[in-house]
Amino acid sequence: MSDEINKKIAKDFGLDNMDSREQEEMVEKIGNLLFESVVERAIDVMDEEMIAEFENTVSEAGSDYQKVIGFLKSKVPGFNQIVSEELSRLKRATAGIFA
Amino acid sequence: MNNSPQKTEIKYPDGYENWSMDDKQKFEGSIDKLNPGELEDIHIKEDEENEEDQEDQEEHEEINTPEIVEIKEATDKNGEVIKIGDEVAWDFYGGSDNGKITSFVSRGSTVLANIYSDTEKELEINVGNIFLVREPEKVEIPIAPTPEINNEANDMPEWQRGKEWVEFEKMRYKRAKVEVEHRKIAGFGKIFIDEITLNIKKNNKDFQESSDLKLEKEDIYNYQKNIIAKRIEETFRKNAGENLTPEQEAELRSKINSKIFEELVQKENDAYLKSLKEARGETMMGKAIESAKSLLGTKTMQWYLSLSRKQRMALSFGVGSIAGLAFGATVAPGAIGVASYLTWRAARVGLAGTAGMKAGEWANKKWSAEELEIAKNKEVEDLKNSVLSLEKKSKGFEDIEKRYKKEKIKMTLKKMGTTIAAGAGTGLLTGLAEHAVMGAGGVTKEAMESRDGKASTIQESRLPRKGFEPNPVKASIPEQAPEPTVPKVATPEVTVLEAEKLFEDPNILKHEVVVGDSTWKILKGTLENNEQFKGMTEAQKTYVLSNLTNKVLQNPENYGLNKAGSLNIGDKTDFTKLFENTKEVNGVFAKAKETIMGGSAQEKSILLNNEKIAAWVEAHPNESLGEDRVTEILNSKPEIKVAPVPEIPTAETSVSEPELVPQVEPEPKLQANNAEILAGGAILAGAGLAAGLSDRAQFERGLEEDRKRLQVLEGGRDNNKPESVTRNPNLERSLANDLNRAKNGSELDLAVKAAKEETINHFFTEGLILKKEGIKSKKWRFIKDLSFKKLEKYYTGDSNMSGLNLETTNELNKSNNYKDFFEHVSWLKDQTDGAVILAEGEDPSIESVLEERGRYLLKNPQLAKLKKAA
Numbered sequence: 021m022s023d024e025i026n027k028k029i030a031k032d033f034g035l036d037n038m039d040s041r042e043q044e045e046m047v048e049k050i051g052n053l054l055f056e057s058v059v060e061r062a063i064d065v066m067d068e069e070m071i072a073e074f075e076n077t078v079s080e081a082g083s084d085y086q087k088v089i090g091f092l093k094s095k096v097p098g099f100n101q102i103v104s105e106e107l108s109r110l111k112r113a114t115a116g117i118f119a
Numbered sequence: 120m121n122n123s124p125q126k127t128e129i130k131y132p133d134g135y136e137n138w139s140m141d142d143k144q145k146f147e148g149s150i151d152k153l154n155p156g157e158l159e160d161i162h163i164k165e166d167e168e169n170e171e172d173q174e175d176q177e178e179h180e181e182i183n184t185p186e187i188v189e190i191k192e193a194t195d196k197n198g199e200v201i202k203i204g205d206e207v208a209w210d211f212y213g214g215s216d217n218g219k220i221t222s223f224v225s226r227g228s229t230v231l232a233n234i235y236s237d238t239e240k241e242l243e244i245n246v247g248n249i250f251l252v253r254e255p256e257k258v259e260i261p262i263a264p265t266p267e268i269n270n271e272a273n274d275m276p277e278w279q280r281g282k283e284w285v286e287f288e289k290m291r292y293k294r295a296k297v298e299v300e301h302r303k304i305a306g307f308g309k310i311f312i313d314e315i316t317l318n319i320k321k322n323n324k325d326f327q328e329s330s331d332l333k334l335e336k337e338d339i340y341n342y343q344k345n346i347i348a349k350r351i352e353e354t355f356r357k358n359a360g361e362n363l364t365p366e367q368e369a370e371l372r373s374k375i376n377s378k379i380f381e382e383l384v385q386k387e388n389d390a391y392l393k394s395l396k397e398a399r400g401e402t403m404m405g406k407a408i409e410s411a412k413s414l415l416g417t418k419t420m421q422w423y424l425s426l427s428r429k430q431r432m433a434l435s436f437g438v439g440s441i442a443g444l445a446f447g448a449t450v451a452p453g454a455i456g457v458a459s460y461l462t463w464r465a466a467r468v469g470l471a472g473t474a475g476m477k478a479g480e481w482a483n484k485k486w487s488a489e490e491l492e493i494a495k496n497k498e499v500e501d502l503k504n505s506v507l508s509l510e511k512k513s514k515g516f517e518d519i520e521k522r523y524k525k526e527k528i529k530m531t532l533k534k535m536g537t538t539i540a541a542g543a544g545t546g547l548l549t550g551l552a553e554h555a556v557m558g559a560g561g562v563t564k565e566a567m568e569s570r571d572g573k574a575s576t577i578q579e580s581r582l583p584r585k586g587f588e589p590n591p592v593k594a595s596i597p598e599q600a601p602e603p604t605v606p607k608v609a610t611p612e613v614t615v616l617e618a619e620k621l622f623e624d625p626n627i628l629k630h631e632v633v634v635g636d637s638t639w640k641i642l643k644g645t646l647e648n649n650e651q652f653k654g655m656t657e658a659q660k661t662y663v664l665s666n667l668t669n670k671v672l673q674n675p676e677n678y679g680l681n682k683a684g685s686l687n688i689g690d691k692t693d694f695t696k697l698f699e700n701t702k703e704v705n706g707v708f709a710k711a712k713e714t715i716m717g718g719s720a721q722e723k724s725i726l727l728n729n730e731k732i733a734a735w736v737e738a739h740p741n742e743s744l745g746e747d748r749v750t751e752i753l754n755s756k757p758e759i760k761v762a763p764v765p766e767i768p769t770a771e772t773s774v775s776e777p778e779l780v781p782q783v784e785p786e787p788k789l790q791a792n793n794a795e796i797l798a799g800g801a802i803l804a805g806a807g808l809a810a811g812l813s814d815r816a817q818f819e820r821g822l823e824e825d826r827k828r829l830q831v832l833e834g835g836r837d838n839n840k841p842e843s844v845t846r847n848p849n850l851e852r853s854l855a856n857d858l859n860r861a862k863n864g865s866e867l868d869l870a871v872k873a874a875k876e877e878t879i880n881h882f883f884t885e886g887l888i889l890k891k892e893g894i895k896s897k898k899w900r901f902i903k904d905l906s907f908k909k910l911e912k913y914y915t916g917d918s919n920m921s922g923l924n925l926e927t928t929n930e931l932n933k934s935n936n937y938k939d940f941f942e943h944v945s946w947l948k949d950q951t952d953g954a955v956i957l958a959e960g961e962d963p964s965i966e967s968v969l970e971e972r973g974r975y976l977l978k979n980p981q982l983a984k985l986k987k988a989a
Contacts, residue, residue, distance in 0.1 A: 029436055042373050048428065049380060051435030053388045059419050060395050063412045071411050076885045078415075078422045080934060082703065083674065085426060085434040086517065087933075088419075109298070109391070113384045116341075117348040119375045 032107075033114045050110055057106045062096045070095060278350035278382070287343045294340055295390035299398045348379050425700060427677050488683040495523040524673075621698050621705075622648050628698060632690040638680065639668055641692055651708050658725040659711040666707045667697060714942050719949050871974045878969065882940040901930055902937055903966040908957065910941050910965055941965065947972035951979075 026043070030036055033050055035043045066074060074091060081087040092099050278284065355375045363371060396416075399409055423431065498519050622628065627648050630641050643664055646652040652663060671677075671694070675684040679692040686692070698704055715722050876894050883893030893899050902910075905927065913921035913928065923931070931937045944965055948955060955975045957963065963971070 038372075038376065039369065042376065046376065046380065047436065048432055049385075051432055052423075053385070055423055055431070055435050056420060057388065057392060057395075059423075060392060060416050063416050063419075064395070064399060066412070066415075068408060068411075071408070071415055072885050075415055075418065078419050081422060082700075083426060083430060083670075085430055086520070088422075089434065090517070110384075110388070113387050114380075117344060117379055117383055119348075119352050119372050119379070 032111050034111075034116055034118055035114075037118065050114065054103075054106055054110055057109070058092075058103055061102045061106065062092055062099060065096060065098070276351075277354045278347050283343065283346070287340075287347060290340050290343065291387055291390050292394075294337075295387070295394040298391060299394040344383055348383060351375060351378050351382060427674070427696065429677070430674075491523060491526060492682075495519060620701055624648070625695065628694045630692045630694075632686045632688055632692060636686060638671055638684075638686065638692075639664055642667055642671070642694065645694060651705075655708075655711060656715065656717065656722065658722040659715045661725050662711040662715050663707055666710075667704075671697060710939075714946065716946075719946060867974065867978060870977050871970055874973050874977060875966075875970055878943070878973070879940075882936055882943065898934060898936055902940065904964045906962050907944070907965045907968040908962055911945070914938060914941050915945075944969050944972065947976065951975050 026047075029047050029050075030038070030043050033046070035046050038046065063071070063074070073095070077087055077091045096102070352375050355371060355378065359367070359371050396413065399412060423434070426434065499516065622645070627645055630636075630645070632641075643660070646660075646663065646667075652660065655663065671680065672684045676682060677696050678694050679690055680686055681690070715725065879899050880893040883896040883899045885893070885896055885898075905923070909922045910931075912918070913923055913931065918928070921928070947969070951972055955972050957968070
């Protein structure tokens with residue numbers, strides 16, 4: 021990730037006061053939460069056919085995570101909106117609470 | 120008379136039965152009214168009043184008064200406002216859910232609420248009634264009280280003691296429920312009942328009050344959250360003491376933040392996810408779908424957790440990641456503005472930078488690792504500063520990633536003295552070349568001192584100077600073909616510990632690089648400790664090593680190699696991660712055994728190429744074996760001659776039949792298992808191994824039945840006696856024979872059809888959760904009409920010259936199913952001992968070729984018998 025994006029993430033999630041190592045750990049945790057909630061939301065809007073397709077994509081993806089992202093982006097209606105909402109929710113969750 | 124359900128109740132939260140009496144009473148007392156968020160869980164209790172005379176029903180419909188539906192102004196997904204006073208109907212759905220009869224309240228086709236009833240009778244009374252949406256009474260959303268907890272105990276963290284924590288947890292739960300309610304989508308009508316949707320009329324007084332109330336509550340929640348965060352900090356600081364050094368202070372702050380994250384962020388998220396899943400269970404979607412969604416969520420998270428940390432980060436926040444678009448919204452003003460990414464890229468031609476590099480320049484460019492990295496960063500920066508839409512930028516990022524990744528692998532392989540050949544055969548050829556140089560023993564590599572003298576780089580592109588002995592080429596099937604091994608059934612959990620299952624001693628996965636090492640060599644040495652691998656033929660091992668080496672080169676840093684994928688003396692490699700996913704590794708093993716069978720075209724091809732390279736190395740001991748050279752060596756294959764089309768002896772098949780049988784050379788070393796598979800109908804044999812024992816047994820059984828049926832129809836002829844030996848149908852053709860053949864042909868057609876479908880289902884069936892038969896899959900529909908010859912060229916020759924268009928090759932690249940299926944159809948040719956070949960000028964689809972070869976094998980079980988007997 022570029023420094024610019026790192027800084028933006030740190031700022032958005034209220035991690036500015038942390039050192040880079042701590043920031044990195046925290047961003048990783050947030051990333052995990054983000055992915056899980058985005059996936060749950062995405063699955064919620066899937067119909068039977070898409071469920072089967074997505075399962076297949078995940079099974080075949082291996083370490084090629086772009087396959088999974090590509091699927092979600094192209095097939096899930098309103099995916100960007102979901103991501104945006106989940107990001108906002110997590111930003112609210114972390115805002116102003118860290119030492 | 121009251122014609123509404125006389126009593127309603129909220130679905131009780133999980134764990135309700137364990138609550139204290141006080142909590143239960145509090146909960147019950149708060150539920151006398153419904154609010155929009157609970158509309159989907161109206162339960163009708165059976166009581167005396169529900170036993171009213173059904174004759175009143177008509178009267179009910181005329182009255183239109185019962186106001187059982189409470190809903191604030193909201194919109195459905197189409198933006199239509201559902202207003203107070205709107206009429207909604209109570210319809211009978213007739214389904215059953217957990218023993219309850221279901222019906223629903225709807226407006227038009229929009230489902231507003233699911234209603235559950237104990238008996239059908241009650242519903243009959245109410246079905247068709249029209250109700251009015253009424254204004255909800257202002258009641259608190261019932262909060263699920265937490266079970267009684269003695270949170271004053273000394274072993275509780277300080278911030279969790281006292282009433283405040285309990286209240287906070289309640290608030291967190293409630294808040295999560297409300298948040299999910301806002302996003303809830305009902306199963307049928309997919310309406311979105313959202314009390315704060317933008318479509319709500321903002322001048323509505325009630326809304327304003329509600330909104331203010333919501334904000335106020337959010338403030339209270341955040342206030343409480345901050346208090347708890349402070350308490351956590353105070354607790355840690357108290358325990359840490361005073362006068363901390365800067366390092367201790369930093370460590371303490373890290374611990375505090377970690378705990379704050381766990382208590383306040385993680386748990387808030389858990390509550391939210393729990394509510395999301397609960398809401399899913401409350402919709403009208405079928406239980407099967409609900410379970411499938413739940414399983415899929417788990418499976419996806421398992422996959423996610425199997426990624427490396429770096430990959431997970433890149434997935435969530437990297438360029439082109441799920442969040443990348445949201446973060447990458449900053450656009451530099453004044454940059455060029457064009458309509459598409461490709462146009463943008465094209466517009467870069469003439470400007471400085473790699474984005475403008477012409478195709479030819481790009482292809483011929485000799486990159487160093489540094490140049491590659493710089494060029495990539497520059498392109499990414501350029502793209503970021505463009506005014507393309509986020510979507511187009513995303514495509515651009517993907518394109519850049521793909522191009523540079525490919526270039527990186529090429530560069531790495533080149534360094535290693537290997538080649539990268541175009542097309543699907545790349546992996547195999549890659550490994551093969553390296554294997555010939557590195558793996559056959561006697562390899563000399565030079566340790567090259569780097570400029571600063573600190574690191575020694577192993578230059579693997581040097582040739583062996585002495586002691587290199589080419590492996591003997593095995594022209595026949597190995598004497599002891601390895602016992603087919605059923606792939607291990609991998610457990611869903613992928614943990615580091617699983618690598619231990621492939622190797623008794625996990626320490627062998629770690630290695631310190633010495634002179635003479637290569638990735639290939641280290642991996643080979645490691646794998647020789649695995650019994651499955653140890654028992655494989657040379658060609659099978661080459662296949663496995665090629666696959667795994669390529670996987671390593673995709674993310675070399677994960678295994679202790681440097682960025683460019685090369686090794687330095689003293690480097691410590693660790694292949695634990697490579698073998699973590701036992702399912703995947705066992706899959707590669709199984710695939711090797713399945714596709715590189717003794718005497719198969721694949722084995723011959725690998726061994727032939729081994730021989731070619733080895734021979735060249737022997738003949739040119741002082742020459743460098745570079746990328747171009749290997750390509751040249753491997754391309755010097757003899758021209759493949761198309762066998763002449765034999766006379767067509769029967770009406771139902773275009774393949775040359777009996778007269779070719781005697782040409783089958785006995786292969787005494789073929790294992791019984793293989794012979795049985797052939798006897799059972801070779802059309803599916805290749806698939807069986809990959810599918811595991813049960814699948815394979817099933818295939819064999821099915822085909823054995825097909826075969827027997829054919830034998831019966833053919834008058835119980837002795838299939839042990841090859842047809843071609845006893846008679847030549849070309850000479851014996853008669854009207855009777857032809858009639859019999861025609862008659863049997865229809866049965867044969869059925870057998871071929873059944874076997875074909877099973878084969879297709881094997882390769883293309885999708886989904887474990889919600890299965891979709893392969894024969895109905897999109898993938899099968901995509902590939903079935905493609906030219907077999909073009910596919911052959913694509914997968915085994917020069918892929919760029921296959922004649923397949925870009926869209927087709929893109930799709931083929933998306934899934935290994937296509938390649939596996941193609942390889943299987945190719946393999947069938949070997950099983951016919953070359954009797955079924957494509958004539959010059961013929962260009963059948965892959966489906967036709969599958970049918971034709973399958974037909975021949977089903978028709979000629981004596982082929983297998985002959986092999987078996989021999």
